[in-house]
Amino acid sequence: MRIHAPIVLAVSLLIGILPVQPADAAETLTVFAAASLTEFLGEAEPVFEKKHPGTQVRLNLAASSRLRIQIEYGGPADVFLSANTKNMGPLVKAKLAEKPSVFAHNRLIIAVPKRNLARIRAAADLARRGVKLVIAAEQTPIGTYTREVIGKMDACGDYGEDFAARVMANVRSHEPTVKAVVARVYLGEADAGICYASDITPAIRENVFSIDIPDAVNVVAAYPLAVISRTRHRALADTFVDFVLSPEGQRLLVKHGFLNARPTETARP
Amino acid sequence: MKPKRNVFLMLLSLPALALIVLPIVGLFWRAQLGRFGSYVCCKPVAEALALSLTTSGVTAILILLVGTPLAYWLAFADFRGKRIVDTLVDLPVILPPVVAGMALLMTFGGFGLLGRYLNLAGISIPLTTTAVVLAQAFVAGPFYIRQARVGFESVPRQLIMASMTMGASPLRTFFRVTAPVASHAILAGLVMAWARAVGEFGATLMFAGNMPGVTQTMPLAIYSALESDPNVAIVLSVTLVATSFLVIIVTKSLLGTGRARERTLSMPALSRNGGGIAA
Numbered sequence: 001m002r003i004h005a006p007i008v009l010a011v012s013l014l015i016g017i018l019p020v021q022p023a024d025a026a027e028t029l030t031v032f033a034a035a036s037l038t039e040f041l042g043e044a045e046p047v048f049e050k051k052h053p054g055t056q057v058r059l060n061l062a063a064s065s066r067l068r069i070q071i072e073y074g075g076p077a078d079v080f081l082s083a084n085t086k087n088m089g090p091l092v093k094a095k096l097a098e099k100p101s102v103f104a105h106n107r108l109i110i111a112v113p114k115r116n117l118a119r120i121r122a123a124a125d126l127a128r129r130g131v132k133l134v135i136a137a138e139q140t141p142i143g144t145y146t147r148e149v150i151g152k153m154d155a156c157g158d159y160g161e162d163f164a165a166r167v168m169a170n171v172r173s174h175e176p177t178v179k180a181v182v183a184r185v186y187l188g189e190a191d192a193g194i195c196y197a198s199d200i201t202p203a204i205r206e207n208v209f210s211i212d213i214p215d216a217v218n219v220v221a222a223y224p225l226a227v228i229s230r231t232r233h234r235a236l237a238d239t240f241v242d243f244v245l246s247p248e249g250q251r252l253l254v255k256h257g258f259l260n261a262r263p264t265e266t267a268r269p
Numbered sequence: 270m271k272p273k274r275n276v277f278l279m280l281l282s283l284p285a286l287a288l289i290v291l292p293i294v295g296l297f298w299r300a301q302l303g304r305f306g307s308y309v310c311c312k313p314v315a316e317a318l319a320l321s322l323t324t325s326g327v328t329a330i331l332i333l334l335v336g337t338p339l340a341y342w343l344a345f346a347d348f349r350g351k352r353i354v355d356t357l358v359d360l361p362v363i364l365p366p367v368v369a370g371m372a373l374l375m376t377f378g379g380f381g382l383l384g385r386y387l388n389l390a391g392i393s394i395p396l397t398t399t400a401v402v403l404a405q406a407f408v409a410g411p412f413y414i415r416q417a418r419v420g421f422e423s424v425p426r427q428l429i430m431a432s433m434t435m436g437a438s439p440l441r442t443f444f445r446v447t448a449p450v451a452s453h454a455i456l457a458g459l460v461m462a463w464a465r466a467v468g469e470f471g472a473t474l475m476f477a478g479n480m481p482g483v484t485q486t487m488p489l490a491i492y493s494a495l496e497s498d499p500n501v502a503i504v505l506s507v508t509l510v511a512t513s514f515l516v517i518i519v520t521k522s523l524l525g526t527g528r529a530r531e532r533t534l535s536m537p538a539l540s541r542n543g544g545g546i547a548a
Contacts, residue, residue, distance in 0.1 A: 065496040073499075113379070117388070132396065137479065139496035172396040173478030174485075176492065184478070188379025188388075189395040 028056045029236050030076050032067040034083035034141065034223065035177040036106065036196050040256040041081075047252070048243050055236060063140040063177045071096055071228060078231040079240050081223065083178075084141035088224045100226035103244050105259035106196045107218050108142075108149050110211040111185045111204075118191035123213055124159050126192060127166035134181050134190035137174040142181070145219050146194045152217040182208070196221065198257030220259070293510060300507045301500055314505065316482045317490035324398065324486060325466040328405040332462050336414045337455075341443070343414070344421035362411045369408050370475025377403070377476075400477035401484050405466035413462035420454025421447060457523040464516040468509065 033041055038061050045057045060067065060077070068087040071077050072094070080097055082088045083106070091097035112120045118131050126133055136143035154164035172190065175181045182199045184190040186207050200210045225244060227237040243249050250260045343355060361369060377384045377394040387394065394400050424447050432442040448455065470488035477484040479493060487505060494502040 063496070069495060069499060132393070134396070134478070137493055137496070139493070171480070172483075173480045174493070175479060176474070184396075187374060187395075189374070189393070189478075 026054050026056045027233060027236055028058055029078050029233055029240055030058045030060065031079045031081065031240065032060045032062075032071065032075065032077040032228075033081040034064045034067070035061050035179045036083055036142065036198060037061070037081055037223075038179060039201050040198070040253055040258065043256070044244070044249060044252050047248070048240060051243070052236070052239065057240070063137070063142075065139045065141065066176070077228045078233050078237045079225060079227055081225040081244070082141070083221060083223055084144065085222055085224050086144065087141065088226060091228075092226065096229055097226040098229055100224040101241075101245065101261075102222045103225050103249070103261050104223040104253045105261075106198055106221040106223065106257075107259070108145055108194060108213050108221070109197045109200065110213060111182055111193045111195050111200060111208050112191070112211060113185050113188050114207055114209055115188065116191075120192050120211065122211060123153060123217075124163075126170065127160065127163050129166075129170075131170045132172050132189070132191040133167065133170040134173045134175060134184040134193045135171055136178050136181050136194075137176055140177065141221065142178040142194075142196065143174065145221055148219050149194070149213060149217060152219075156217055196257075200257065223258075296503060296506055296510065300503045313481055313485075313490060313494075314501070317485055317487050317505075320398075320401075320482065320485065321467055321487040324401045324405060325463055328402050328409060328466040329459055329463040331402065331406050332410050332413045333459060336410055336462075337417060340414045340417035341421055341447075344418045358411055358414055360411070361408050362415075364408075366408060366469065366471025367475060370404065370472035373400070373404060373407060373472060373476040395476055396478040396480065396484065398477075398483055401473055401486060404472040404476045405469045408469050408472055409462040409465040412465050413458040416458025416461065417451070417455050420451035420458070423454065424450045453523050457520045460516055460520050460523070464513060467512070 031041070041059055041061070045059065049055055049057060060070075060075075062070075064082040064084060064087040067075070067077070067080065068082070068091060071080060071091060080088070080091065081103070085100075085102075088097060088100045092100055110120070110123060110126065118125075118128075120126070120131065125131065135146045138144065138147065150164050150167050153159045153167075154162075160166075173184065175184065178195050178199055181190075181193040181195050182204055185193040186204055188207075197210070200208060225241060227234065227241060231237050244253075245261065254260055339358070343351070343358070364372075374381065374395065376382045377387065377400070379385070379388055379393065379395070384394065394403065428446055428450065429442055432446045433439070437445065467486075468488060469486070470492070473484065473486060474489055474492070479485050479489050481490075485493065487509060491502045491505045491509075494505065
């Protein structure tokens with residue numbers, strides 16, 4: 001086979017295609033993950049690679065809704081970590097993903113720039129006229145959760161009349177990912193943004209503080225993960241899933257502001 | 270050239286041609302053009318289309334107003350550091366749009382160079398329609414300036430001198446002689462800049478955000494639609510491809526009939542990262 005390699009290369013160059021992978025490369029696992037998992041995976045990736053020498057994890061981080069579309073259109077994912085079940089369900093149904101399990105939970109908070117020109121002190125302030133609010137696009141998990149939370153606040157009656165309508169009138173941008181929402185607050189373009197608790201990382205905390213959303217009107221976001229059916233690295237994909245669910249993986253998640261797989265221990269029933 | 274060698278050359282050209290044409294074919298192949306009508310009439314698409322047309326129109330006028338003196342200056346003046354000014358003007362053409370967006374944020378954003386003072390005055394540019402126009406002007410401006418400059422350079426000096434010696438003021442000379450003679454290049458540059466403005470995506474998303482009716486132009490609508498209804502995204506993309514094709518044809522014919530033909534008026538590279546008009 002070795003002798004033919006140059007010929008293969010020459011032919012593929014001629015017809016304009018390059019061989020995708022050299023045969024002796026390290027085994028690469030492609031992980032599609034929700035943008036909110038950026039920091040967690042940033043730390044988990046090298047830990048996993050160190051535990052399994054000769055493997056390499058490649059990350060594709062974006063809104064789960066976008067990642068689901070990418071997988072549906074043939075994106076080369078081995079494992080998918082989604083920020084909600086809504087984007088995992090259709091993949092399982094279409095037999096593109098297998099046996100999803102929830103590996104983490106998250107809750108929503110309000111992010112406010114430290115200089116706080118708009119003087120935001122509580123969730124109720126989001127409805128004040130002239131507040132520049134940034135939220136995520138409706139299709140994304142965080143965008144859906146955000147609207148759910150605003151709806152709950154509106155329904156409970158403690159936040160004044162037409163709360164939802166007044167808040168939505170303050171929205172200046174529907175960002176494609178939760179990280180973009182945080183960036184807007186960090187850069188001082190928005191007076192407030194709604195994101196996950198886990199998004200207020202040490203780096204972000206330099207410029208941003210968070211305001212809690214009361215449990216009664218908050219949501220607990222469930223994060224499922226699953227192996228993608230057409231993976232060519234099934235064993236490695238399974239190992240990665242086990243790692244995320246292991247006590248070590250769970251510890252890392254908690255360290256990065258998530259609630260672990262069984263939030264009942266740390267959060268409300 | 271012998272026909273045989275021609276065939277060989279054609280074969281060698283095929284990979285590059287395929288690289289450009291195949292994705293376009295793929296796009297049209299997936300498009301359900303029959304449902305085109307029902308997409309265009311729905312509110313978000315109409316809003317995005319209207320916003321794209323108005324912002325790019327304003328951008329084109331802005332570029333014409335502020336870009337023409339600069340193009341004229343670069344065409345006729347000789348000064349130290351001209352090459353540096355020249356290079357700076359061309360910079361946005363090859364700059365990744367995301368970098369352009371970042372640069373605009375660092376200038377006009379809440380903590381930006383000018384933004385911090387604007388903020389104190391109660392003015393905030395990011396996340397507004399003004400930001401869309403600024404992003405478009407930044408990215409598309411060079412396309413016009415470059416072309417207009419070449420147009421001005423192609424105007425015979427004797428013509429300008431003659432006009433002046435016959436007593437016409439410089440301004441009158443510009444509007445009655447220089448500009449008309451260079452009009453093809455000016456128009457072609459303006460069309461290219463406008464088309465680039467319509468296609469602006471990266472800088473707009475970063476600097477202006479994504480708000481239907483306010484900052485969500487066509488390319489942003491396509492990006493957003495991908496998550497709710499990929500078919501809409503595909504049909505909108507096809508629309509932009511067709512528009513872009515028309516724009517280039519028009520520009521080419523404008524330049525072809527202009528007197529500036531012999532000068533190398535090649536189409537400037539649209540942009541990197543697919544940020545071109547077909548973004």
